[in-house]
Amino acid sequence: MLLDHVAIATPDLEEGSAPYVALGLHPEGPDEEVESQGVRVRAFQVGDSLIELLMPTRPDSPIAVYLDKRGPGLHHIAYRVADLDAEMTRLQAQGARFLRESPTPGRAGTRVNFLHPRWGQGTLIELVEHPAAGQAGARQ
Ligand SMILES: CC[C@H](C(=O)O)C(=O)SCCNC(=O)CCNC(=O)[C@H](O)C(C)(C)COP(=O)(O)OP(=O)(O)OC[C@H]1O[C@@H](n2cnc3c(N)ncnc32)[C@H](O)[C@@H]1OP(=O)(O)O
Numbered sequence: 001m002l003l004d005h006v007a008i009a010t011p012d013l014e015e016g017s018a019p020y021v022a023l024g025l026h027p028e029g030p031d032e033e034v035e036s037q038g039v040r041v042r043a044f045q046v047g048d049s050l051i052e053l054l055m056p057t058r059p060d061s062p063i064a065v066y067l068d069k070r071g072p073g074l075h076h077i078a079y080r081v082a083d084l085d086a087e088m089t090r091l092q093a094q095g096a097r098f099l100r101e102s103p104t105p106g107r108a109g110t111r112v113n114f115l116h117p118r119w120g121q122g123t124l125i126e127l128v129e130h131p132a133a134g135q136a137g138a139r140q
Pocket residue numbers: 007034037039041052054062063065066074075076078099105106107112114116117118122123124126
């Protein structure tokens with residue numbers, strides 16, 4: 001299991017990017033809208049992982065709700081798995097509580113699901129399966 005990304009909620013991608021640009025990081029590609037989550041995502045590469053800035057694109061987005069309640073800042077941590085369905089089965093057998101019955105689309109063609117923050121001991125945890133994951137030699 002690898003660290004896929006650390007996600008940060010922001011009301012404004014430009015303002016939210018300032019510390020990471022100052023640190024010398026560069027966006028990994030163009031911003032991406034993830035309609036299913038109501039977010040626009042800007043990702044900065046850090047080694048094999050990403051810093052993901054998330055800005056809401058509609059008021060009912062989980063990020064908009066989060067910002068209303070808590071303001072900008074650290075939102076969740078995502079781990080990269082080779083087989084999301086198998087991981088869900090394995091963790092549910094141990095009592096883990098996923099927020100969605102089945103995986104939903106993430107950025108860059110990924111499949112994702114989230115574990116309830118209470119199960120995560122106060123941290124919202126996301127599992128991410130990349131399209132090439134599981135193929136021989138694919139970056140896991
Ligand atoms: C997929 C695109 C992109 C990617 O990686 O590619 C993304 O990551 S998009 C990210 C945005 N989408 C999501 O976060 C989807 C999953 N999140 C949710 O379904 C909700 O945000 C949820 C259920 C985690 C919280 O919803 P809500 O705030 O409406 O519920 P509550 O207020 O009842 O909160 C329950 C409980 O959890 C605590 N909480 C809420 N958000 C967080 C958080 N980000 N980190 C830690 N804890 C969180 C909240 O304080 C409540 O705790 P309690 O002890 O009951 O006070």
